[in-house]
Amino acid sequence: MSTKTDKIDRLAELSTRSFDDSGGVSLWREAFGRLRRSPMAITGAAIIIVFIVMAILGPILAPYSPTALTWGDEVSPAQGTFVGPRAENWLGLDNLGRDELSRLLIGARQSLLVGVVATGIGFTIGALIGGLSGACLALGGRVGKRIDTVIMRFIDMMLALPSLLLALSVAAILGQSLTTVMIAVGTVQIPIFARLLRGSMLAQSHSDYVLASRALGVRRSRIVLSHIIPNSMGPVIVQATLSLATAIIEAAALSYLGLGNPDMSAPEWGVMLAQAQYFFGSAMQLAIYPAVAIIITALGFTLLGEALRESLDPKLRK
Template identity: 70%
Template sequence: MASTTTRADKIDRLAELTAQQEAHGGASLWREAFRRLRASKMAVIGAVIIAVFVVLAVIGPWIAPYGPTEQAWRGEVFPNQGRFVGPRGENWFGLDHLGRDEFSRMLVGARQTLLVGVVSMLIGLVVGALVGALSGAAATLGGASGKRLDSFVMRVTDMLLALPSLLLAVSIAAVMGQSLTTVMIAVGVVQVPVFARLLRGSMLAQGGSDYVLAARALGVRRRRIVLTQILPNSLSPVIVQATLSLATAIIEAAALSYLGLGNPDPAVPEWGVMLSQAQRFFDNAPMMSVYPAVGIIITALGFTLLGEAMREALDPKLRG
């Protein structure tokens, strides 16, 4: 339970820091954050990595020199004999165990990897935000029933946070069966408690702001304050977490594909599937594993750098 408390404390701390930052001036928050992001080398590097990844994912199928399933050089590869073709003029990354162009599969696989990461994050964001908003609104509006609802939702969230994220994702994927949709849902469900607790904590922090007290003094209904003021002003940490969760989603989705719980069609290129296929031939063709692994690492690094830079830009303790 110690690890659960630590994760929960970090989430609540991010919500608290954002609320403190917004208390210094709502309109200037994003201008100041954007100014600091432009001056941050970490943010620039992360943004460049993400931009390159997104561009390749979008145009990859059109610029790939060969079809990702085309086995034009199968006669040159003999996996049983440990004979593989490495990088050369017509095949920049060499050939895989079926004689397919590895560079083309990397380009096309980027789209699948991005799709899985984005959809998984959106599932976690939407469901988590709904749960967090419900819990935060119940706690903010007060009342015995609201507090009981908030307590119940948070205890369920804490139980989900107590489970290792990858273990929970594997369990969900194993129950639902092997498919790309299963991977998206499994990884998305893992993200739900993080977004839920983060938004709920941010709403509670906003509940004590001066503008909320002023609105109550003017007789504005609590429900209207929650929906029109507290909730919109509590979304900043959720946006930051969404960026960080993309990195986590890509890694966890690749892990599920590596474990054989991803797309059942091995011909469809996806970096996690490619890594799983390459493990059998690591001794004779290690670069088959290196290419997708490096792609996953660099992409996750880009989202992590940008997310951390956004978090620091919103931290009131780091304001100049």
């Protein structure tokens, strides 16, 4: 005879499955199958792969040192003399005579590092806060509701501030550095993940398998930890993919405003944009290259995130 634990495990498994005539298929396997057939997902994944290859193999692919002033005597910003694309410099030279292609390739690594670390900070802290709040509500009781109220009011305060303003405030307090950019961008994403996980847990707490498990006498703490939280992580993972695009854009914005890496010679897409603004009239390409790189990279993560969201949402399945 099945035990209560076996029954609740089976109910939770059934709640996350979609059935067809050939038998049961797990939700994630079914979503992955739709992703492989989605042109939007394929396009986004291809862009992300190219971006990751650039970030990892940048020092190998770069034809020259990104900080070497090899052709400094060929450019003269004061006189509006710049060198455009040519055989030895495919994207031309910047205002100091450095190879633009090499700087663009090396800059991808720093952008990827900032995006991943910042999203990891927001995801980890936000999931802990949202999970605690959702667990307090799922467990019930006055104390749990009061804890949830206090946490959510704090999250509401963070959400009330514009994301860029909040990031600027954190960066101004911590000082100018690459670590500051990661922490500032990650802080902006904390309330988003917290709210999303809490809402997903509230929706899961009213599912049939939760009601059935309570009727069987399973402890609420086991229901929350073993079933509600794991089954609520899908939307949070999708948001993490979308937040990578936002993190890259916000990191570039902070670097553009001078709150990023204090070493201005280090190649970074936001810094390259900031330096190019002074020569926009005579060398527009210096701003176009990093801007296009940021836009295409953010587009790749956005396309993949949207495709993953649609594949997991039963209302949007095709």
